[in-house]
Amino acid sequence: METIQFIDLTVSSTIILFLVGFVGGMVSGFIGSGGAFVLTPAMMSMGVPAIVAVASNMAHKFPKALVGAYKRNKYGQVDIKLGVVMGIFAEIGVLIGKNIMVDIRAAFGPTGTNLYVSFVFVVVLAIVGSIVLKDGLMEKRGLGKSMDPSPKKLPALAQWVRRFQIPGTMIHFKSIDAKISFLILAPLGIATGMLAATIAVGGFIGVPAMMYFVGLPALTASATELVIAFVMGMGGSILYAMEGAVDIRLAMIILAGSLFGIQIGAIGTTYVKDYVVKFVMAAIMLMVLVSRFFYIPGYLSQLGRIAPIKESTINVLNGIGEGTLFFALVFGAVMILRALYTGIREHRITEVDATPLPALASRENFSRFLVASDGSDFSAAAVREAFGLAQKCASKVYVMSLVATGTEYGGLGQSILKQEITQAQTLLDDIQKDAVSLGLSCETLVINGQVVDHEIISQAERLHTDLIVMGRRGRRGLARMMLGHATANVIGKSHYNVLVVPRAAHIDGRHMVLATDGSRHADRAAITAGELAKKCRMPITVVSVVEADAQADLRSKAEQTVQRVVDYLKREKITVEGHVMLGRPDAKIIEVAQEKNADLIVVGSHGLTGLERILVGSTTERILNGTSTAVLVVKEG
């Protein structure tokens, strides 16, 4: 076997590789389809042998797939079992594909593999590019069919697959709640792996296969493809690395650029219509196809399969090939950046017009609520109680959902970001319908960002809301066992009052327990509690707790504090009683809430530091974690 040569890294080749990675990443993110069909030929055009180009491409992709699969699994979008089963078969496909490459290389030298890879590229891109172009044209004419199989009607192929029952080969998959024979999955997985080993784009087969053969929704198929991409990508990279074919320098420089590009591309899709994405995808694919096509006569001539072509003619053909590829890259980059620039500019103009400032009002006005929803049961409780409270206070409700940004958007098949945004919007549309049926004024927002609490606080500031309503444990709840990470951060980092609603809590207006320790923030809590009690006609029990071994003067001070708050609330014409209790503050407050059958506990909280635990205040946090009653945390403001 001929020695595998790595190219020399010069300043110019490094810059070119970075830019190729950047554009490749941008294209990946935009069309959600690997981008390897841009990266592999681009590396080959720079003189990188085909086997090194494919191997290095795989090595830069599999860690991204791992991060993506982990994150998507947290959102419940991944069928791990299906991904692993398909991934194992794909691995077999990679092994076969890699051996074909190595054998071709042994028999015909690097020109042989270059020809083989180029040929597969031309065939695959011609097929996929034509299908995408046809889809795009149909959609533009309004005749397009949704890529997502209808949840009610399973594709005919998937129905047939599920009827294909061979005892001993059936595997149950949770995402579809059905059994499928691994004899069906094996050829699909192997084909995915073989294609990945040959041109580093397996998703062309994997995603449509899972949608139409297995019957997965597009989003689950794309997310599950990340598991396959990781399993086979890592296995494939190890196999190629064993041959010494992975040039880690190339892979990492491409990675540097591609990670910058992916998010631009993925975000770009949200500003254009679906058919525009398909046109760009088809145009790039067909241009890359043409560029590869020009290299084939040279390879055939070098292998002696056709009459010899003059060196100068081969150079001209290669030059045309390089020029076409360069044009495809520039075209892709310009189209995506243009779409993004125009989209963002138009969006900003409409956004400014769409958000008038509210009238000046006291922060105890309870006129604008912001509810964070992620579709989980935890946030469903928050939405339900926010609506109930909004009816009593005649408030406007904003419901937001956050779609997190990630690097997995280059991850194959379809653009996950766009699908996720659509899914989030569908969820919010249902919530909005509920709100309207209750006679509420409700607006919904799908926000894209990295840090959940940051985005929630930013929206609260932008919308001038006076209450944030959140579930106690959201999707990031695994990070903290009880109080959700995002909820704790919002309480800790914002100046907004936060209503934390446990899943089983119902605020019916029965009774309110107000905790006070005489501090400024407790006074603020008393004023807020009073305003809310008037709107909801709720009686209040004011509680101050001192340690059991506290000195007499502390108890007497607590009694004065309670009396002061009781007097204030009586002046506000609220039914109120007050108690001083001995014991641990959080335990006693929860105990009183249970005794009084209270449906709301109100506590004050202070300050702003990054350390959420200290900040939320240990008593407040223990109350939040220990009670199944809704808790209103009043911030000093």
Added chain:
Amino acid sequence: MNMIKSGVDRKKNALVTTLLLGMASATLYLLLFLYSESLTHVATLIRQGHKIYVVIPIGGALIFSFVHGAFTGRFWDLLGLKAKKQVG
């Protein structure tokens, strides 16, 4: 005023995290260039039968991807590049 301050604080924290991740990423790439020849040599050693060195390209790919991925994700977010906001 506090509210404005809280917004500034959050942006400052986000900037610091992004800068730290950016520095970590830059350090990794600096090492990649400094040890460029050694990495080529590693591939030669693997081809000569020292298969254990496979951990270097594979482990390297994982580390670079995690660090640089975390940096680029925050980088664009910090610059305000976000998906189109859907308002219903």
